Amino acid sequence: MNQKNESIEKDNELADFADRILKGRMEPPASTSDEELLSLERTLLRLTDAFPQDPLDDAKSKQMLVRLKARMRREEEERAAQPSFWKRLFDFQANPQVGLLVAVAAIVVLAIVVLPSVQPQGSAVSGTAFSGSSIFTAVGLIAILLVFYWMSRRK
Amino acid sequence: MQNTLIPLQDASDEDLIQKYMDGYKEAFDVLYHRHLPKVYKRVRYVVPENDVEDVTQEIFIAALKSLSSFRGDAKFGTWLRTLTNHKVAEFYRRRTRKQEPRLAPLSDAMAQVTGGTSKSMEERIFLQRALQELPENYREVLLLRFAEDLQFNEIAELTDQNLEATKSLFRRAVTALRNHLEK
Numbered sequence: 001m002n003q004k005n006e007s008i009e010k011d012n013e014l015a016d017f018a019d020r021i022l023k024g025r026m027e028p029p030a031s032t033s034d035e036e037l038l039s040l041e042r043t044l045l046r047l048t049d050a051f052p053q054d055p056l057d058d059a060k061s062k063q064m065l066v067r068l069k070a071r072m073r074r075e076e077e078e079r080a081a082q083p084s085f086w087k088r089l090f091d092f093q094a095n096p097q098v099g100l101l102v103a104v105a106a107i108v109v110l111a112i113v114v115l116p117s118v119q120p121q122g123s124a125v126s127g128t129a130f131s132g133s134s135i136f137t138a139v140g141l142i143a144i145l146l147v148f149y150w151m152s153r154r155k
Numbered sequence: 156m157q158n159t160l161i162p163l164q165d166a167s168d169e170d171l172i173q174k175y176m177d178g179y180k181e182a183f184d185v186l187y188h189r190h191l192p193k194v195y196k197r198v199r200y201v202v203p204e205n206d207v208e209d210v211t212q213e214i215f216i217a218a219l220k221s222l223s224s225f226r227g228d229a230k231f232g233t234w235l236r237t238l239t240n241h242k243v244a245e246f247y248r249r250r251t252r253k254q255e256p257r258l259a260p261l262s263d264a265m266a267q268v269t270g271g272t273s274k275s276m277e278e279r280i281f282l283q284r285a286l287q288e289l290p291e292n293y294r295e296v297l298l299l300r301f302a303e304d305l306q307f308n309e310i311a312e313l314t315d316q317n318l319e320a321t322k323s324l325f326r327r328a329v330t331a332l333r334n335h336l337e338k
Contacts, residue, residue, distance in 0.1 A: 007323070008319060008322075008323075010326060011319070011322040011323045011325070011326045012322060014322070014325065014326045014329060015307055015322040015325055015326075018300060018301075018325070019306075019307075022300070022301070022304065039333060040326065040329045040330060040333060042333075043329055043332055043333040043336065044329060046278070046282065046336070047282060047297075047301060047332070048301070049275075049278070050275065050278045050279045050282045051196075051199065051200055051279065051282075051301065051302075053304070055192060056191065056192045056195050056196070061188055061191050061192070061195075064191065064195075064208060064211070064212075065184060065187055065188070065191075067208070067212070068187075068212050068215055068216070071212055071216070072216060072219075075216075
């Protein structure tokens with residue numbers, strides 16, 4: 001019980017010391033004969049010495065606001081000048097690999113769609129004839145895609 | 156209706172936010188000047204001198220961007236304090252990614268001349284390093300008392316503790332700081 005009271009007393013003493021130095025009443029840490037408390041008071045003095053409590057002056061805070069606004073304006077302009085993500089992604093001139101990927105993907109999709117129609121029709125016996133019109137459609141679409149890809153690269 | 160008649164300087168934080176959302180851009184300036192001293196001081200305690208203004212700017216830019224999401228569940232000051240801690244942590248994460256030391260080496264102090272002599276800068280960096288290494292609740296109680304100049308009873312209220320527990324936490328924090336400084 002006594003130990004607890006002593007501990008509370010030390011807490012209060014250190015808190016009071018902090019209050020005093022923050023009010024500007026800097027005093028040498030000799031308010032106590034307790035070695036432990038004395039070293040803690042010295043630590044607090046080091047802290048207040050290293051970070052003086054001088055307030056931020058009006059002129060400096062105004063300058064900081066001006067610089068903040070300039071930075072925000074600059075960042076806004078940079079953002080506005082930058083093309084959108086999709087525009088950048090589909091800029092095939094800058095990203096030819098993406099263009100190629102899109103073309104290949106389109107061909108694969110087309111092949112998947114068209115393949116059932118180029119399967120042998122009828123029974124296994126009745127033949128191996130392919131639907132000529134389906135093949136022509138597929139080849140035509142692939143050709144159109146390639147032309148589009150070639151044109152986008154030339155731009 | 157009554158709010159529109161209150162001069163901006165006297166308006167509460169919440170009213171200023173509302174005014175800003177309604178298009179009164181000057182409301183942000185008032186909010187900025189009102190909270191800058193505390194934010195700046197807090198950042199100064201934990202971030203190297205050269206980066207203090209940059210980090211402070213980032214805090215206010217982030218605040219401005221997310222003002223619309225501020226619902227007023229907590230006080231604006233508390234919300235801004237959380238944002239400040241988040242941005243300081245982000246600053247150190249960025250430094251670690253760039254493989255810069257977590258805190259500026261003491262030799263950096265020699266190159267800095269703003270805000271004091273190189274010896275006092277060295278001491279400041281030494282203390283910043285020790286503060287950064289403290290557990291969060293210890294660092295927080297020290298910053299609330301020293302950087303934000305809150306009284307112990309205000310800290311107790313803010314942290315939902317009684318005064319006795321707050322002062323005890325404060326003494327443990329100072330002890331931890333002293334031990335780090337003695338290492």
